[in-house]
Amino acid sequence: MDNLLLILAPLFSSKLLLVLFFGTLFGLILGVLPGLGPTTGGALILPFTMTLDPLSAIVLLTSIYCAGTYGGAITAVLINTPGTPAAAATCLDGYPLAQKGEAGRALGMATVSSTVGGIFSVVILVFFAPILAQLAYEFGQPEYFALAIFGLTMLASIGEGSPIKNLIAGAFGILISTVGKDFMTSIDRFTFGINELTEGIGFIPVVVGLFAMSEMLTQSTLINQVFNRIALKAIKLPSKDDYKKTWKTILRSSGIGSFIGVLPAEGGTVASLIGYSEAKRFSKNPEEFGKGSIEGIAGAEAANNAATGGAMVPTLALGIPGSATTAVILTGLIIHGVRPGPDLFREQPDFLYGIFGAMLIANILFFIFGFFGAKLFARITLVPNKILWPMIFAVSVCGTYSLNQSIIDVWIMLFFGVLGFFMRRYGFSVVPVIIGLILGELVEGTLRQSLVIFDGNWLMFFTRPIALTFFILSLIALAFPLIRSRKIKKNND
């Protein structure tokens, strides 16, 4: 009962409601604009959150996350370009349906299934995050080390792109975290005599560089791209027939999305693809998929929004990001001095349940905004990139500078922007770099502390049942892509 009251607390705070309102609105705009999305938007807004208290800051970021994930569907349906990678599967049926003159119906289904998926996942978050946090009390340094390794190896198994490239990017992220004074011995590492580097490389320049600046460079290669926009008259609520056809799909995809979200290091993109393919597998009319199936939209959208709450479970309970955007949210928690993990559940339940409540309200808010404002949001895609991106550059530069008032941070941001562009060009995802950077200190710190406990005996890791379980899961995560590719090859033969 107390927890329920804590969840509803944001409803009684005008400040939090205002933050939620702007966060949801901003998230929708970001989701609609191809190339931006909640991850880049969250990275851009991070420096501004320093003026807010920790709860408001995280509420802002989570509302951007929820609304941004949904917003991608608007562009996917109307211009056949996913506003966010998580909406890629929505294009497959959303755009064909819009071409048939049913854009309103497609967006209506996307809005309803996104909201149901999102709310479902918040319920999962409320129940499972405390249980996971309770389990984490059993964790010592070796268990945390094994867990962090598991989180990193998950990049190989279900991340986008080549598993080995993802692992290289993750290792590179950890390497960046070693720059500066060693936290145990104060020895300088990779500082090259530059004083500014002794404090290490900050999260924000790397995050803004890898997401926003690299996207700006990507957009510079696409300036001649032309979108075919389909006009939207109004969103329509799905009919009774549509509900009859899709309610099972929505529930199934909500479950799938929440589960995929809980797995470390992955989020909405994979969830929506699996949700979509499962919807097709269970459908009575699989032949309609790809030609404008309403079930296809429901399957993809419920899953990608369900991944938002799921991804927050490991983020809050263990400090291991469940997706790219939760990596940014985790950065927000860290820069606000909030350490995620079991102690957070014991010491600051009002903070946590405030976040849960905010996510719930954000899901309802984006339903209202989406339903009544989709036509307006669709017009945002008309803002030309030649106007939009120089403005984003100005905000990125000032935002990055504002944190430490350091021009070096701005240069680091630009460096990572260029690096991120080339990484993406050659198939290296930038998300593992961020996850590696966030987990780097945890990995190294727990490894070294464990070795102190074990008196330098590495084999002792395998005498701890929980750590051993995580190592076995890591091996499975590493082997999974190999098994999957062999299976695909076998099927093709």
Place this chain on the structure above:
Amino acid sequence: MKNVQNQKRANKSLPFFFRDEFKVSLVIILISVALLITTFTFDIVPPILNRGIQPATFPKALLVLIIVMTMLIYYLATKNPWKVEKKLPRSFFLTLSSFVIFVIVSKTLDFFLAISALSIFVSYCWGEKRLFYLLLVGIIFPIIVFIFFETILGLRFPPGIITNIYYS
């Protein structure tokens, strides 16, 4: 799919040192080796302070891991070549050079001027020729951002020819 296969075939016909997989792998390995050499210059901690492993050990292990995995992706790419990436357009190089100009102008002249110059330059290079919009992205918007950060966030921008006039 067919297009990707064609691109892959095109890549296979190139000599190995012109292929993307070779160039990318070489760059990663060279940088990793350089960093690995750097780790040998890290101070060594006396055993009494050394908790578990030396400060250089962890980065060394990471770099070796990166080198090994890079060799592995190159080996795999010899069997299954990467697709040939399209040539980068002029607008990309102009945007990239604007980053360099930004660094130079922000260091030598003025931070605000650097933002303004880059915004106008990028917008123009990306095809915006209308004066009002160039002024909007290059002057009006940066002023709004500047004032927002200066007054609401209490930020003090680095000194320069324009910011000095504002602060005086």
